[in-house]
Every structure is written in C-alpha cells, then in structure tokens.
Amino acid sequence: MSSVLQKLRSGLNTRLGFFTLTVILFAIKSYWAYSTKFALGVTGGMQQFLLAFNTIPGALIFLGIALYFRGRLAYWLMSILNGLLSMWLFANILYYREFSDFITFSIIKSSGSASNNLGKSIAGIFHFTDLFVFADVILIIIVLAFHVIRIDTRYFKRRYAAIITLLGALLFGVNLGMAESDRSGLLTRTFDNNYLVKYLGIQAYTVVDGVKTTRNSAIKANANTKDLTPVLNFLKSNRVNGNIEYSGVAKGKNVFIIHLESLQQWVIDYKVNGEEVTPFLNSIYHSSDTLSFDNFFHQVGQGKTSDAELMLETSLFGLPEGSAMSVDGTSNIFQAAPAILAQDQGYTSASFHGDVPSFWNRDNTYKSWGYDYYFSKSYFPEIKDYDAGYGIKDKIFMASSMQYIQQLPQPFYAKLITVTNHYPYILDSKNKSIDALKTGDSTVDPYVQTAHYLDESIKEFYSYLDKTGLRDNSMVVLYGDHYGISDNHKSAIAQILGKNSVDNYDLAMFQKVPFMIQIPGLKGGINHTYGGEIDVLPTIENLLGIDSSRFVQFGQDLLSTSRNQIVSFRDGDFVSPTYTKYGGTVYNTKTGKEISSPTSEQTTAINKIQKYVTTELNMSDKVVNGDLLRFYHPKGFTKVNKKNYTYNLEKSLQKLAKAQKEKKTSIETENGGSTLSDYTTDAPELDGKNIGEYTFPTAASADN
Numbered sequence: 001m002s003s004v005l006q007k008l009r010s011g012l013n014t015r016l017g018f019f020t021l022t023v024i025l026f027a028i029k030s031y032w033a034y035s036t037k038f039a040l041g042v043t044g045g046m047q048q049f050l051l052a053f054n055t056i057p058g059a060l061i062f063l064g065i066a067l068y069f070r071g072r073l074a075y076w077l078m079s080i081l082n083g084l085l086s087m088w089l090f091a092n093i094l095y096y097r098e099f100s101d102f103i104t105f106s107i108i109k110s111s112g113s114a115s116n117n118l119g120k121s122i123a124g125i126f127h128f129t130d131l132f133v134f135a136d137v138i139l140i141i142i143v144l145a146f147h148v149i150r151i152d153t154r155y156f157k158r159r160y161a162a163i164i165t166l167l168g169a170l171l172f173g174v175n176l177g178m179a180e181s182d183r184s185g186l187l188t189r190t191f192d193n194n195y196l197v198k199y200l201g202i203q204a205y206t207v208v209d210g211v212k213t214t215r216n217s218a219i220k221a222n223a224n225t226k227d228l229t230p231v232l233n234f235l236k237s238n239r240v241n242g243n244i245e246y247s248g249v250a251k252g253k254n255v256f257i258i259h260l261e262s263l264q265q266w267v268i269d270y271k272v273n274g275e276e277v278t279p280f281l282n283s284i285y286h287s288s289d290t291l292s293f294d295n296f297f298h299q300v301g302q303g304k305t306s307d308a309e310l311m312l313e314t315s316l317f318g319l320p321e322g323s324a325m326s327v328d329g330t331s332n333i334f335q336a337a338p339a340i341l342a343q344d345q346g347y348t349s350a351s352f353h354g355d356v357p358s359f360w361n362r363d364n365t366y367k368s369w370g371y372d373y374y375f376s377k378s379y380f381p382e383i384k385d386y387d388a389g390y391g392i393k394d395k396i397f398m399a400s401s402m403q404y405i406q407q408l409p410q411p412f413y414a415k416l417i418t419v420t421n422h423y424p425y426i427l428d429s430k431n432k433s434i435d436a437l438k439t440g441d442s443t444v445d446p447y448v449q450t451a452h453y454l455d456e457s458i459k460e461f462y463s464y465l466d467k468t469g470l471r472d473n474s475m476v477v478l479y480g481d482h483y484g485i486s487d488n489h490k491s492a493i494a495q496i497l498g499k500n501s502v503d504n505y506d507l508a509m510f511q512k513v514p515f516m517i518q519i520p521g522l523k524g525g526i527n528h529t530y531g532g533e534i535d536v537l538p539t540i541e542n543l544l545g546i547d548s549s550r551f552v553q554f555g556q557d558l559l560s561t562s563r564n565q566i567v568s569f570r571d572g573d574f575v576s577p578t579y580t581k582y583g584g585t586v587y588n589t590k591t592g593k594e595i596s597s598p599t600s601e602q603t604t605a606i607n608k609i610q611k612y613v614t615t616e617l618n619m620s621d622k623v624v625n626g627d628l629l630r631f632y633h634p635k636g637f638t639k640v641n642k643k644n645y646t647y648n649l650e651k652s653l654q655k656l657a658k659a660q661k662e663k664k665t666s667i668e669t670e671n672g673g674s675t676l677s678d679y680t681t682d683a684p685e686l687d688g689k690n691i692g693e694y695t696f697p698t699a700a701s702a703d704n
Helices: 002-012 015-037 044-053 055-068 071-099 105-109 118-125 128-145 158-182 193-200 202-222 225-237 279-285 305-314 324-328 337-345 359-369 394-405 447-468 490-497 504-509 533-544 600-626 649-663
Strands: 254-260 290-293 348-353 373-375 412-417 474-480 515-518 525-527 579-582 585-588
Touching (some): 015 044, 015 055, 015 071, 015 128, 044 055, 044 158, 044 193, 055 071, 055 202, 071 128, 105 202, 202 600, 225 600, 279 515, 305 324, 305 337, 305 359, 305 533, 324 359, 324 600, 337 348, 337 412, 337 533, 348 394, 359 373, 373 394, 394 412, 394 447, 447 474, 474 533, 490 504, 504 579, 515 533, 579 600
Parallel strands (some): 254 412, 254 474, 290 525, 348 373
Antiparallel strands (some): 290 515, 474 515, 579 585
C-alpha cells in the first residue's frame, strides 16, 4: 500500500500528474453541479453518460492552456484558470436558480441595464452548497502552498501540450457525435440552452454562445432587402383578418397599458385563508365590459420584462439569447405602437417607470419606438421609503404618474410599468395586508403579498379614472409580463395547484398570465382562445381600427375567428388547443396526458405545429438580428427619427407644457386645473397627504 501511495505521490509531483489531478477534480465538481444545481432533464443511460463525459473535453482544452507555459507559472496559471472556470460555473448556478437559463454574452453586455439592486436578489438565491464549486480550487492551492505536491520545474515539451489540446478537441468531437445521435440538430435547431449544457457542458455552451453573438453582428452587417422575402412570404401565408365585430370600437379612445410585473394567471380568483389575493383584478376580469383571456401565455426568453415590452409594442419576439432592447434597441429600426398610433390617429405617447431611465436600455429603445415622453424616476418626488428595490412602490408610482397623465394631450397611449411584485417579493410590514403562503418556500410564500399590494394600487388607479371621467373615454389593457415563480419551485407550485407533484404539462399551463381589455360598454366576457404576448399589438390595432397587415408583425388578432391559436415559447416549445410541448415532452392539451407513443396522425400534426413554431421564431430573429425593418416601408408610415426625441427632464417638461397649451385636450385643461386631488391612496409613505401636496420637478428647477 505504501509503495502505491509513493508512486501516486511521485506521479502527482510531475506536471502531467498535477494536470491530471486538476482535470479529474474539475470534472467531478462539474458533474456534481450539473446533476444537483441545474434542471437539465437528463433521462436514460446515454444522457447520464454524456453529462459526465462532457466535463472532460472542456477541462482538457482550457486547463491545458497552462501547459504551454514554463515552471511555476504553469501551475499557478492552471489554478487561476480553474478558479475562473469555477467562478463562471458559480455565476451560472445563481442565474439559473432564478431564471431557469444560462448566462449569455448578450446578458453580460446588457447587465448594466438589468443589475439594479441585484444584491437583494442574490442574497435570496444563494445556497451555501453553491460554494462547493470552489472546493477543488481551494484544495489545489492548499497542496501547492504547503508543498504536499512539489512543483515540477522541468521543461514540458510543447508538443505534449499540443497533444493534450488535440485530445480535448477529439473527445469533444466524440461527445458531439454521441450527442447528435441522441438529439439530432443539436447546434442548429434547438432554442433551449439546457440541451447544450446537458449534452456538451457549460464551456462548450459558452463558446457556442460566443460564436452566435459574433455571427449575429455579422448578420446585421451583411443583411439586405432580399432577406425580407421569406419573412414576408411567411407572414402572408399565415395572415388572418381581424374580427370585424370589434374593429374600431375603441377608435379615438385613450389607451392605458398596465404592465403587471410578474403577475401570473393563477392568482386570479385565488384565495389565501379565505381572502382573495387580487379582489379588484378579479372584479375587472369578470366584468361584462372586459375581454378576459384565460389561455393567454407569456412568451419571454432571457430578456424577461424587456421581451414582454418588445412583443407588446412591435409584435416581434425577443431574442433566444439576451435582451433585444439592450442589444438592438439603440441601433435597430422599429415599427412600434407609439409611432403607429401617432402617425395613424394622432396619439400622444408616454411610458412611465419608477426606476432609472437606462434600465433595459429603455431611454434609447423608446426613442426607436417613437415614444414622445418617458417619465422615469427623476420625474417623481422623492418620498421616504418610496423605493421597492426595482423602482418606486406601485401605489406611490401610480399616484405620481397622474401628474403627467393629466397633462397629456388626448388621445394618448400611456404605459405604466409596475415593479413591487418583482422578485424577491420584498414588502415592508406596513404595506402587507394579506397572509403569506405556507409552502415552505421562502421565495414563493411572500409572492401573494406583493401581488395583493399591486392589486390595491390598480384599484386606486381605477378610482381616479372614474372621478376624472377618464374611464369613459379610455381602453385599459392589463397584462402580466412573465412568470413570477420559476419552474425551479416545483414543490411550491404543486401546493399552489393543489397537487402532490407537477409534470411538464402543469408547468406549461403555469406560464399563463392575465390579459384583459376593459372598455365601458364593450361586449366582453371570458375568451378561451389560445394566445400570447406576440398577439397583443394586432389585437389593439384592430380595436382602434388600424390595419395591422401593413406591418411586419408575427401576432394575430386574439379576437379573430380564424387564428391558428399556436403559442410559440421562446425555447421552441409550444401550446395549442390540441397539443402542448414543454421541456421536450408532448401532451394532449385537453386531457393533460403525455403522448409517449404518438400515432402517425398525431406525429404529423405535432410536426406541423413544431415547423410553424420553429419558422416563426426564426423569421422574427431574422428581422431583429438583421435589422430588416430598415428595408421595409409600409404605406402611410414614416421611419422614426430617433433624433427627434429626448427624455431630458427640463426639455420634456417644456415640450409637455407647450403641447398641452397648443392642443388644449388634456384632462387638466378640461377640468380647469390639476386633478391630483382626485387621486386617493392609502400608501403609508405619504403620511396621509394627497400626492398633489408633494413637490414635482418643473422645467425651471430641472438640471440640464
């Protein structure tokens, strides 16, 4: 035994032996992380083998870089590379736990616009066992520092280092070949990053993502008008007519878009200890003058809220990696709702968000979309404890926004983005008015409390609309932007749904978010059509009497009787009235039963839906990645000139005052003065004051 240990230690005292030890420890650590920290959907012996095997090629290639250097430098460089790779794995563990996806270069590029107050989020996401990914790094440093393993300073021939690199490349080729045999078209067809990590490992996934990012930049540079042809052909072959019965019923009315942060459909009519979580939204949902949709799904990817906004405003999908608003919002040409409504029917447009203007690159993207005004955090009075972590608390935000809404010339298109119901669902005790859930999941349990607070803020907003007469002349659109509880909280989701466990069908249905359109006198009701966020803009356009067929839009009017009802998820899965595919598993939508052995007829139908979904996503990506709308000129629409827009506080307020004076159609003008006294809120931060008693910025007081 002692001789074996002596030989082992002797082997470790060579550079190749130390490298082998580092690779083995790294592979074991990576496999542990893949198996316990990610929900990769590994099934069968082949996938389990590949999950372990794919840890080796990347380790050989990346850690093998150190072998090209001499002496002590090679050892310390190997440790540094191991540390960096471990840090990348650690970062992905945290990111995945909340977003069920892996970090991309696009996300890194846009991290400045999406990282506000992430400290609070990370504190809630972090698990102590996550630190185990650094165990091998610490062990290696200790054995080197205490000379348990001696550093081999002898010359290591570079051809040996090259052989190890080639071995890594060869093993990666073997890995890819086996992966392709189990998942055909892995690198060309999949929209799901889970597959890439499951089959190829996180290092290979990162390289693939880097190649995609570089390729997308080249695509935009090389794009031309011919690239639009397949897009236009696809849209033409799948175009449906808007519902004639509802066409133009909202023409000339103000449009309010209420962005319900992270609100999911399951909270509608849901009770905690006998108390409704969203009593006011429930009343709107069931109102006779509300069009409510109970099979409406979010369709966001990594861009989350920004993807939802993009679909709402443009009927284009977000990108498979990162946020299109952050990556392309500044440079791309768009044909978005604010510009369409302004040019077609003379609407004034404004977006309201109680955080910094750069969040998700809104201050640049909104110019590309043609927003006349963007009222962000600096436009609102500073009130003690008014910040919810991702912006101003909803009650204070909604009340403060009315200072500017009352000045907007009518008709206007106004979007209000709420934030209090944002992960990690933190709300101070003075604002809690409902019990938390008791699932035992600290992330999920307070969700109903922030959702209830959001509901109360909407009730206050509606009260103001009634008092000022705005409700009679407005269309209010309320929508949930994305899930609030990710698939990683299966136990809690099962308890919410009243089940012992959940499968992928349950998780697919859990992606439903509220969507309601409320207009006084409208013939409403609960609509069971299957649709998603991509369909919002064509639906609104038809209600306003605008012909959406002129534009490149991938959605269909939700009220159309001839729509295909296929909901494409960003990863390539889908929901339809007949079949649902989620996490790679196909179900009968009506029964929720898995289709493990489809008939030939079922296979044909499923493949037809999948082809549509894949084509739709690919065509939308072509438009965004290639900036193809710069080559498309719809009749009656003029390209937005971003230079005509500024969100400088002083200039915006001067512009608003001038527009209000010239057009004389604002609520404030019609009422002969400010209407803020009509806005009542029980927000405790206001200390019983009316929001109108607080000091708002003025053009004279604003900083340039």
